[in-house]
Amino acid sequence: MVKTLNLNAENNLTEKSFPVKDGARGFESQPNEYSYWIDEIEGVIPRNLQGTLFRNGAGLFEVNGQKIGHPFDGDGMVCAITFNQGRAHFRNRYVRTEGYVREQEAGKILYRGFGTQKPGGWIANLFDTNFKNTANTNVIYWGGKLWAMWEGGQPYQLIPGTLETIGQDDLDGLLKSNHPFSAHPRIKDNTFINFGVQGGVTSQTLTIFELDARGNKLKEHSHPLTGFAFLHDMLVTDNYCIFIQPPFQANGLPLLLGFKTIEQCFDFDSQQPTKIIVISRHRNYDMEILETESFFGFHHGNAWEKEGKIYLESICSHSFPKKSQAELDCTQAYFDDLCQGRLWEFELNLAEKTVTRQKILARGCEFPSVHPGWTGKEHRYLYMMVFNSSIKRGPLPAVMKLDKQSGETQRWSAAPTGFPGEPIFVPRPHSDEEDDGWIISMVYDAALHKSYLIILDAKDITKEIAKLYLKHHLPYGLHGNWTAKVFI
Numbered sequence: 375m376v377k378t379l380n381l382n383a384e385n386n387l388t389e390k391s392f393p394v395k396d397g398a399r400g401f402e403s404q405p406n407e408y409s410y411w412i413d414e415i416e417g418v419i420p421r422n423l424q425g426t427l428f429r430n431g432a433g434l435f436e437v438n439g440q441k442i443g444h445p446f447d448g449d450g451m452v453c454a455i456t457f458n459q460g461r462a463h464f465r466n467r468y469v470r471t472e473g474y475v476r477e478q479e480a481g482k483i484l485y486r487g488f489g490t491q492k493p494g495g496w497i498a499n500l501f502d503t504n505f506k507n508t509a510n511t512n513v514i515y516w517g518g519k520l521w522a523m524w525e526g527g528q529p530y531q532l533i534p535g536t537l538e539t540i541g542q543d544d545l546d547g548l549l550k551s552n553h554p555f556s557a558h559p560r561i562k563d564n565t566f567i568n569f570g571v572q573g574g575v576t577s578q579t580l581t582i583f584e585l586d587a588r589g590n591k592l593k594e595h596s597h598p599l600t601g602f603a604f605l606h607d608m609l610v611t612d613n614y615c616i617f618i619q620p621p622f623q624a625n626g627l628p629l630l631l632g633f634k635t636i637e638q639c640f641d642f643d644s645q646q647p648t649k650i651i652v653i654s655r656h657r658n659y660d661m662e663i664l665e666t667e668s669f670f671g672f673h674h675g676n677a678w679e680k681e682g683k684i685y686l687e688s689i690c691s692h693s694f695p696k697k698s699q700a701e702l703d704c705t706q707a708y709f710d711d712l713c714q715g716r717l718w719e720f721e722l723n724l725a726e727k728t729v730t731r732q733k734i735l736a737r738g739c740e741f742p743s744v745h746p747g748w749t750g751k752e753h754r755y756l757y758m759m760v761f762n763s764s765i766k767r768g769p770l771p772a773v774m775k776l777d778k779q780s781g782e783t784q785r786w787s788a789a790p791t792g793f794p795g796e797p798i799f800v801p802r803p804h805s806d807e808e809d810d811g812w813i814i815s816m817v818y819d820a821a822l823h824k825s826y827l828i829i830l831d832a833k834d835i836t837k838e839i840a841k842l843y844l845k846h847h848l849p850y851g852l853h854g855n856w857t858a859k860v861f862i
């Protein structure tokens with residue numbers, strides 16, 4: 375059985391929330407590109423915090439005044455915060471994707487997206503399935519390359535020191551015919567594991583890639599999937615890759631005919647089970663599909679094997695968070711129907727084909743992360759963004775550390791006007807303790823309409839090590855990664 379944590383005090387949420395409108399300006403575009411040493415700092419940057427934090431996210435929410443329909447469709451803007459000898463340098467730069475370059479030259483929207491139509495009604499969108507690769511979801515340095523990633527296409531390769539765009543990367547021919555390379559790789563035991571899903575609305579193919587430390591292919595295997603498979607994240611253990619496929623009903627015809635966006639063409643089906651796809655990393659790459667109660671989840675925490683069973687964590691919500699009206703811009707509509715996700719732990723018994731699950735945190739949460747050295751093995755600590763109250767509207771204002779062994783939690787809040795992004799764990803050099811390091815997160819401060827980087831002590835995240843104030847705001851980001859290399 376999944377163990378029960380004593381979280382009664384933590385789960386008794388009584389605090390007041392904050393006005394939703396405070397967070398809305400975090401969806402304002404940042405069209406400028408900067409490069410400067412950060413000189414407004416509270417606290418002291420640790421001298422042994424040496425390396426570069428890369429972060430990606432949508433930076434533009436319009437093209438020459440024409441608003442896009444969904445934050446997922448914003449052009450990728452990569453930031454690099456480089457730490458060197460107690461100083462920090464900030465740089466941001468747009469990924470020069472084909473779509474970004476063409477739209478900036480044309481001064482208008484030329485591409486459809488997840489929730490965006492080209493202006494001109496259905497005729498302008500008829501039979502157009504050339505969706506824009508925004509390269510806006512993640513950025514990671516691996517095998518000597520820096521990749522800006524988007525789950526529907528190939529990654530864009532950037533120059534780490536300048537963030538200039540080299541171009542789309544097919545990984546030396548590995549990604550044939552523009553095969554997608556997801557934005558949620560996992561790194562375990564110095565192996566880079568990623569996937570891509572290709573196909574239509576009723577049947578798709580899932581391909582898994584494993585790369586060595588130099589970026590060379592170790593494994594590649596494909597598996598047929600049935601139904602509309604919206605796989606955003608993945609999990610790995612020593613022996614398995616694990617995917618969670620929530621149930622959707624999809625109809626691609628209105629999309630093809632130009633009447634609807636992708637987002638409008640699929641609906642969450644709460645009457646159907648959610649599938650958990652378990653694929654062996656060895657021999658014949660056998661695939662098992664288990665079923666559990668219906669839920670949707672973008673992001674998963676960690677997975678591990680123990681005593682013949684597989685355990686995993688996922689942020690589960692009761693439905694897919696759709697924007698209520700496609701014609702409204704991001705600042706007005708996005709959060710109104712957001713389904714709050716909760717942290718659940720699952721136990722998979724492959725021999726008996728059973729799934730047991732248990733909610734371990736009542737507090738709404740997102741963007742879970744662990745020490746990178748604990749990926750795929752049983753861990754004690756989990757870091758994530760959380761709500762401060764049970765009120766579900768608005769961006770998440772706090773970061774939490776959960777001690778799964780003791781059930782204790784710590785929380786750092788940027789409320790009432792601050793909204794942190796994904797907490798990224800940076801290990802302290804030469805330490806092998808699971809919570810020895812720093813939690814770094816980019817915070818949008820609505821009171822200043824500027825952003826700052828917060829560095830927290832990963833052992834006690836209520837301790838602020840340093841706040842690094844940027845000279846401007848950054849829109850809410852998505853994912854990023856740390857590398858111990860100093861790029862400046």
Ligand SMILES: [Fe+2]
Binds near residue numbers: 672
């Ligand atoms: Fe994600």
